[in-house]
Amino acid sequence: MTRPILQVNRLSMEFGGIRAMNQLDLDVNAGEIVALIGPNGAGKTTFFNCVTGIYDPTGGDILLNPHGRKSVRLNGLKPNKVTEQGLARTFQNIRLFSNMTVLENVMIGRHCRTSSFIVGAIFRPLSTRREERETVERSYEILEKVGLAGQVNEFAKNLPYGAQRRLEIGRALATEPFLLLLDEPAAGMNPQETSELDTLITRIRDEGHAILLIEHDMKLVMSLSDRIFVMDYGRKIADGTPEQVSSNPDVIKAYLGEDIDA
Amino acid sequence: MLIPWQELKRSLLVSLWFVFLTFPIMVIKVDPIERVVQWRWDNMVFVAIGSFVVSLLVRVWFTQKERRRERLARSEAIERESLLQIILREPRYLYPLAAAVMVFALSFPFLFSTYQTNIMITALMYVMLGLGLNIVVGIAGLLDLGYVAFYAVGAYSYALLNLHFGLGFWTLLPVGALLAATFGVILGFPVLRLRGDYLAIVTLGFGEIIRLILENWNAFSQGPSGIANIPRPGFFGMALSLDQAISYLYYLMIGLVLITIFVVNRLQDSRLGRAWIALREDEIACQAMGIDKTKTKLTAFALGATWAGLVGVIFAAKTTFINPASFTFLESAIILSIVVLGGMGSIIGVIMGAFILILLPEYLRGLSEYRMLAFGAILVGMMIFRPQGFISTVRRTYHFEKKPNDE
Numbered sequence: 001m002t003r004p005i006l007q008v009n010r011l012s013m014e015f016g017g018i019r020a021m022n023q024l025d026l027d028v029n030a031g032e033i034v035a036l037i038g039p040n041g042a043g044k045t046t047f048f049n050c051v052t053g054i055y056d057p058t059g060g061d062i063l064l065n066p067h068g069r070k071s072v073r074l075n076g077l078k079p080n081k082v083t084e085q086g087l088a089r090t091f092q093n094i095r096l097f098s099n100m101t102v103l104e105n106v107m108i109g110r111h112c113r114t115s116s117f118i119v120g121a122i123f124r125p126l127s128t129r130r131e132e133r134e135t136v137e138r139s140y141e142i143l144e145k146v147g148l149a150g151q152v153n154e155f156a157k158n159l160p161y162g163a164q165r166r167l168e169i170g171r172a173l174a175t176e177p178f179l180l181l182l183d184e185p186a187a188g189m190n191p192q193e194t195s196e197l198d199t200l201i202t203r204i205r206d207e208g209h210a211i212l213l214i215e216h217d218m219k220l221v222m223s224l225s226d227r228i229f230v231m232d233y234g235r236k237i238a239d240g241t242p243e244q245v246s247s248n249p250d251v252i253k254a255y256l257g258e259d260i261d262a
Numbered sequence: 263m264l265i266p267w268q269e270l271k272r273s274l275l276v277s278l279w280f281v282f283l284t285f286p287i288m289v290i291k292v293d294p295i296e297r298v299v300q301w302r303w304d305n306m307v308f309v310a311i312g313s314f315v316v317s318l319l320v321r322v323w324f325t326q327k328e329r330r331r332e333r334l335a336r337s338e339a340i341e342r343e344s345l346l347q348i349i350l351r352e353p354r355y356l357y358p359l360a361a362a363v364m365v366f367a368l369s370f371p372f373l374f375s376t377y378q379t380n381i382m383i384t385a386l387m388y389v390m391l392g393l394g395l396n397i398v399v400g401i402a403g404l405l406d407l408g409y410v411a412f413y414a415v416g417a418y419s420y421a422l423l424n425l426h427f428g429l430g431f432w433t434l435l436p437v438g439a440l441l442a443a444t445f446g447v448i449l450g451f452p453v454l455r456l457r458g459d460y461l462a463i464v465t466l467g468f469g470e471i472i473r474l475i476l477e478n479w480n481a482f483s484q485g486p487s488g489i490a491n492i493p494r495p496g497f498f499g500m501a502l503s504l505d506q507a508i509s510y511l512y513y514l515m516i517g518l519v520l521i522t523i524f525v526v527n528r529l530q531d532s533r534l535g536r537a538w539i540a541l542r543e544d545e546i547a548c549q550a551m552g553i554d555k556t557k558t559k560l561t562a563f564a565l566g567a568t569w570a571g572l573v574g575v576i577f578a579a580k581t582t583f584i585n586p587a588s589f590t591f592l593e594s595a596i597i598l599s600i601v602v603l604g605g606m607g608s609i610i611g612v613i614m615g616a617f618i619l620i621l622l623p624e625y626l627r628g629l630s631e632y633r634m635l636a637f638g639a640i641l642v643g644m645m646i647f648r649p650q651g652f653i654s655t656v657r658r659t660y661h662f663e664k665k666p667n668d669e
């Protein structure tokens with residue numbers, strides 16, 4: 001049996017007296033799409049922030065087991081170090097670089113895989129020029145993949161909402177992650193855009209990236225996920241295949257309950 | 263009707279309010295000796311008309327802007343570029359223009375008096391300072407109000423190392439720049455966690471600390487009396503007359519400004535430059551995309567300070583006398599105004615900003631005591647009518663074939 005690529009053991013996060021996340025266990029295997037669901041305020045985004053180094057968790061372990069490399073403990077690593085390890089994310093409330101072009105947003109994602117610095121920037125030796133050309137080409141390929149190749153020179157702030165979400169995914173892909181964390185990627189999308197997103201996520205998975213996804217759109221979650229974790233009040237209340245989870249009484253009570261009562 | 267009645271009414275109210283506010287100081291004048299009160303009604307008329315016109319202008323401007331924006335949103339038309347931006351984009355216009363500017367710049371000392379050349383040197387110094395601060399404030403988005411400290415470090419490096427060790431201008435030019443860069447990093451470390459107004463306050467404090475040290479540590483810096491007889495830059499060991507020395511300094515500045523433009527331009531369009539902009543746009547996303555915040559911020563501070571250090575050395579060489587009074591907060595404020603006025607992040611904008619802010623007060627001398635008032639009015643007007651500065655930022659565009667690399 002192979003090790004999961006992301007293994008989270010009894011992760012807790014406290015803000016002052018508030019426990020936003022309590023002893024959470026979670027794991028993601030290579031090539032999987034895993035969903036993390038739960039009502040608003042359950043602590044899902046907090047979980048992402050702990051894993052990506054934005055918060056330093058108050059308890060527990062986060063282990064990353066890259067294929068063919070030594071495993072790394074992510075606790076307390078700075079966000080940029082986490083990204084270097086091969087884990088990239090998008091944000092629930094879109095955080096693009098508004099006054100940069102679409103292409104430049106993706107080029108920023110290449111930053112941690114390139115190395116030219118002050119001297120390279122000023123004198124532009126051959127190595128820098130090659131690196132720069134590669135950055136542009138790789139970024140453009142990614143934009144073709146997420147369907148934004150026609151808007152490379154547009155300012156990111158001028159894109160429609162659905163396109164901004166896809167640009168965020170593209171920017172994250174540029175960092176060459178083996179695990180991609182998506183925080184509510186379908187929020188605010190119309191059905192047409194959501195189904196395009198479904199195709200895009202499947203395609204990204206098929207290209208060898210594992211995906212951990214927070215999502216409220218149940219149709220999308222059920223169609224995409226190999227496994228689902230359910231959180232409520234900072235705790236994990238269930239996990240398993242979509243069928244197992246959707247028939248779990250705790251989940252129905254906590255999450256789907258409103259629908260059934262209605 | 264061109265101006266809606268409602269706007270007129272609002273402006274009328276504004277003008278009434280201003281008359282009321284300024285009544286006690288502008289209209290009533292008490293003569294305590296004669297024990298009479300003078301009523302200066304004509305002043306009231308001036309205030310009323312003045313505030314009415316200004317208010318109306320601002321209102322009309324904003325409604326038109328709003329209308330233009332609406333039209334834009336409806337028709338999805340491409341935003342009309344300003345004439346300046348078109349000129350800058352088209353090599354057809356840009357190259358002849360640049361050549362003309364260059365010819366003018368190179369022949370300046372022959373065409374104009376030494377006095378004029380001297381003013382021009384000052385303007386060019388501020389161009390460099392503006393472009394340096396532009397790295398920190400305009401590109402990386404770190405509001406630095408203590409920039410003058412690095413300028414002082416450069417100037418005092420030259421003055422003191424020359425005084426004690428007899429080192430020359432050309433040796434000390436890079437030394438001053440390096441020392442300033444070091445101070446940039448020293449300031450950078452404690453303020454890594456700060457942003458926005460907090461950063462502004464701490465950097466302001468840092469600038470004042472440097473000035474106070476220079477003012478009070480007599481044994482080190484000779485205190486408020488300053489350092490005199492600083493040598494002008496040498497020209498291969500030849501002695502230059504005053505006029506020649508100024509022309510020489512002028513050409514030196516032209517060269518340095520060109521180098522600065524070249525370097526800043528390349529930095530902006532590089533991996534490092536993009537990281538700075540990303541840091542300005544969103545610090546959290548920037549880190550999550552794998553950018554080392556500490557390293558990126560410190561390089562911005564250090565590179566920005568380098569330019570201040572260079573100009574500091576030149577300042578000391580130009581005036582041959584420096585004291586702490588040259589490095590007050592006002593200086594930082596002027597440099598910051600240059601960056602803001604020009605349009606944060608735009609090289610041409612900053613150059614224009616520097617020329618306007620430095621040359622305008624010189625040529626406004628005719629207005630004598632109203633000089634600073636006019637200067638202030640221009641700044642305020644600018645902030646109302648064009649808050650993004652003369653030139654708004656333009657990013658490099660890329661063009662791709664349908665398929666760039668299909669093998």
Ligand SMILES: Nc1ncnc2c1ncn2[C@@H]1O[C@H](COP(=O)(O)OP(=O)(O)O)[C@@H](O)[C@H]1O
Nearest residue numbers: 015018020038039040041042043044045046047
């Ligand atoms: N930085 C913070 N400081 C204090 N409380 C926080 C912070 N971040 C999140 N929380 C709290 O943690 C809880 C979970 O929030 P969040 O993770 O955003 O929920 P979800 O993403 O599942 O909707 C909320 O009650 C929220 O108020």
Ligand SMILES: [Mg+2]
Nearest residue numbers: 044045046092
């Ligand atoms: Mg959330």
